[in-house]
Every structure is written in C-alpha cells, then in structure tokens.
Amino acid sequence: MNEDSIIQFVGFVTRLDPEEFVTDWEYYSQEFTVAPETSVLQMEVEPGGRFKYLSKHEFGEQVLSFAFVKSRNRMYFREQKVKVVQAGGYSPVQIEYDGYDENDQVKIIAFVGHNETDTEYYRRIGPYNYLNIYREYYENCIYSAVLEFFTYEKDASSLLMRLKTRIGMEAAMYKECLVSKT
Numbered sequence: 001m002n003e004d005s006i007i008q009f010v011g012f013v014t015r016l017d018p019e020e021f022v023t024d025w026e027y028y029s030q031e032f033t034v035a036p037e038t039s040v041l042q043m044e045v046e047p048g049g050r051f052k053y054l055s056k057h058e059f060g061e062q063v064l065s066f067a068f069v070k071s072r073n074r075m076y077f078r079e080q081k082v083k084v085v086q087a088g089g090y091s092p093v094q095i096e097y098d099g100y101d102e103n104d105q106v107k108i109i110a111f112v113g114h115n116e117t118d119t120e121y122y123r124r125i126g127p128y129n130y131l132n133i134y135r136e137y138y139e140n141c142i143y144s145a146v147l148e149f150f151t152y153e154k155d156a157s158s159l160l161m162r163l164k165t166r167i168g169m170e171a172a173m174y175k176e177c178l179v180s181k182t
Contacts, residue, residue, distance in 0.1 A: 049172025
C-alpha cells in the first residue's frame with residue numbers, strides 16, 4: 001500500500017451465511033474491482049457491530065470506483081437481502097501492519113465519528129501490536145477515520161470493550177473471509 005492510495009470501505013448488512021454471501025460478493029465485485037489482489041473481504045467475528053461483512057479496496061487516486069451503487073444492473077445483490085453501505089474513501093495516514101496472520105493476531109476495526117477530536121486517545125488505548133489509521137479523503141465519508149487494531153486474541157476483548165465505551169465510536173472484531181482473488 002502506498003501513501004497515494006485511496007482505501008474504499010464498503011459495509012454489508014445481511015443475514016446470509018458466509019458461503020452464500022462470499023459467493024455473491026465475489027460475483028458482484030468482479031465488475032468494480034480493478035486489482036482483485038488489493039481487495040479484502042472481512043467477516044464480523046461476533047454479532048453486535050454495524051456490519052456483518054466489510055470489504056476494503058485499494059485504488060490509486062485516479063482509479064477510485066464507486067460501482068457498488070452506480071448501476072441499476074447490480075440490483076440483484078440487494079435482492080439477496082444485502083444492504084450495501086458506502087463508508088467512503090480514506091487516505092492511509094499510518095500503516096504499521098500490511099498483512100494478516102489469523103493464527104497470531106485478531107483484527108479490530110474501529111469507525112470514528114466526525115465529532116471525535118482526540119485521535120491521540122486511540123494511539124494510547126492499548127494493548128495492541130499494530131495500528132493502521134485511515135483518514136477521510138472525501139467530505140461525504142460516513143466516518144472521520146477508520147482504525148485497524150491488530151492484537152493478540154487474549155487482549156482483544158478488553159480492547160474492544162474500551163473502544164465501545166468511547167462516544168461516537170463503532171468497533172467490531174473481523175476476520176478475513178476466504179475469497180478467491182481472480
């Protein structure tokens with residue numbers, strides 16, 4: 001990931017089971033994903049967050065595409081009882097971890113509201129091993145920032161509880177789905 005990238009986050013609210021959703025998502029995303037190897041689909045680990053699934057797509061500044069909502073011929077996805085929520089395009093500000101090892105770490109994604117002013121709070125919150133920070137690139141983003149915390153499983157619940165006590169914050173644990181990147 002380079003500093004000139006724009007990261008698009010798209011949330012999905014659905015009751016579909018993982019196999020059904022992943023299959024539909026792969027088909028649906030073929031038309032808008034410029035470089036499939038830069039897309040990640042993540043599934044919420046425990047119910048309670050806003051999105052059951054969250055996709056993350058990396059684009060160059062000139063290539064950013066919001067095809068999820070552009071064309072009427074993609075309505076079949078919504079007919080599958082999937083609500084698509086465009087969180088918006090974000091710039092990477094701090095990238096400490098660019099990979100993911102399910103056996104070693106848990107990923108907690110936190111969505112910071114626009115009224116939040118103390119972003120240093122999140123750097124100090126701990127315990128976590130790595131923190132990736134993305135700031136809104138466009139004015140119409142749903143959140144002012146998206147944070148990815150990577151922590152050990154034994155510390156994940158306490159970190160998630162601390163994040164959820166913060167006003168203007170939504171957070172959940174996510175794991176990467178098995179998605180073919182063809």
